[in-house]
Amino acid sequence: MNLISFYKSSLNSLFRGLLSLIYKENCCICGCSKDDSILCKTCAKDVQxxxxxxxxxxxxxxxxxxxxxxxxxxxxxxxxxxxxxxxxxxxxxxxxxxxxxxxxxxxxxxxxxxxxxxxxxxxxxxxxxxxxxxxxxxxxxxxxxxxxxxxxxxxxxxxxxxxxxxxxxxxxxxxxxxxxxxxxxxxxxxxxxxxxxxxxxxxxxxxxxxxxxxxxxxxxxxxxxxxxxxxxxx
Ligand SMILES: [Zn+2]
Incomplete structure (x- = not known):
């Protein structure tokens, strides 16, 4: 990896890290972000x-x-x-x-x-x-x-x-x-x-x-x- 691509990849990870601080994970079933999880607690209750x-x-x-x-x-x-x-x-x-x-x-x-x-x-x-x-x-x-x-x-x-x-x-x-x-x-x-x-x-x-x-x-x-x-x- 050269210096430029190293900086690019570091900036990318920094950017992704900052984004995760701002945006919570959405539930992929109902779309809510209240539990910051791909499956919220309410939807999880519906699986048996x-x-x-x-x-x-x-x-x-x-x-x-x-x-x-x-x-x-x-x-x-x-x-x-x-x-x-x-x-x-x-x-x-x-x-x-x-x-x-x-x-x-x-x-x-x-x-x-x-x-x-x-x-x-x-x-x-x-x-x-x-x-x-x-x-x-x-x-x-x-x-x-x-x-x-x-x-x-x-x-x-x-x-x-x-x-x-x-x-x-x-x-x-x-x-x-x-x-x-x-x-x-x-x-x-x-x-x-x-x-x-x-x-x-x-x-x-x-x-x-x-x-x-x-x-x-x-x-x-x-x-x-x-x-x-x-x-x-x-
Ligand atoms: Zn849900």
Whole structure:
């Protein structure tokens, strides 16, 4: 970086810092700025978390979802995914943390209670490189990373990688979704140290993507997994 671009970038950050002192963050649902948050307290009251029990199983792995994919949750997912509202990731991570603690409380239902939290890693479902370039970030990674910080758990995004690009799943029917993601993930076993894996995704619809991700782990004989998605489509 030369001196001129250094000054330019310093001025830019100074300018952004000053702006944030003047302008509060607006709620991306109702537009108010009273709570200086991307989701104000009033709108937050309108989102209902699901019960923190096992919702389904895929290849023997427990699947949980924090919300139903509708109304405000649907809008928030779209804001994070398509509208550059990166701050939504932290909002979801806070809900996820609350939900995760409820899973831990449900001692009889979940095998997570037998899991040593010191030996647990958070793994976001990877997305296409093209999407990351377009958005400037990976929406699921952002949620997982914020969640890991709040829950004080280790984030391990390199454990699961995408080895080829896939089409957007929402455009496809159930059968096409399955073949679209078939074999698209790979596990980097070299960096795996017998941790319990908490797989994170934003939405589960037919479950094809999660089925493939779980399959990639099980192929490497890794079975200590649970999966939490922010939402589930009904
Ligand atoms: Zn609001």
């Amino acid at each position: 978390m699901l019960s923190a029990f096992v919702h389904s199983k895929i290849s023997g792995v427990e699947i949980y979802s924090v919300f139903i994919y509708k109304n405000i949750v649907r809008t928030l997912i779209h804001k994070l995914k398509f509208d550059h509202k990166k701050a939504v990731a932290r909002v979801f991570a806070l809900f996820l943390f609350d939900f995760f603690n409820k899973i831990l409380e449900n001692t009889e239902q979940s095998k997570i209670n037998k899991i040593n939290l010191q030996n647990t890693v958070i793994v976001p479902i990877p997305t296409n490189k093209k999407n990351i370039q377009k958005r400037g970030y990976n929406n699921v990674y952002e949620i997982a990373s914020e969640f890991a910080k709040i829950a004080n758990l280790k984030l391990c995004p390199d454990l699961l990688t995408k080895i080829r690009d896939t089409k957007p799943q929402f455009k496809l029917n159930k059968e096409a979704r399955k073949s679209n993601v078939e074999g698209c993930f790979q596990v980097n076993k070299k960096i795996y140290n017998n941790e319990t894996i908490i797989l994170i995704d934003d939405i589960i619809t037919t479950g094809s993507t999660i089925y493939e991700a779980i399959g990639a782990f099980q192929k490497e004989d890794i079975n200590n997994i649970i999966c939490i998605t922010i939402s589930k489509a009904v």
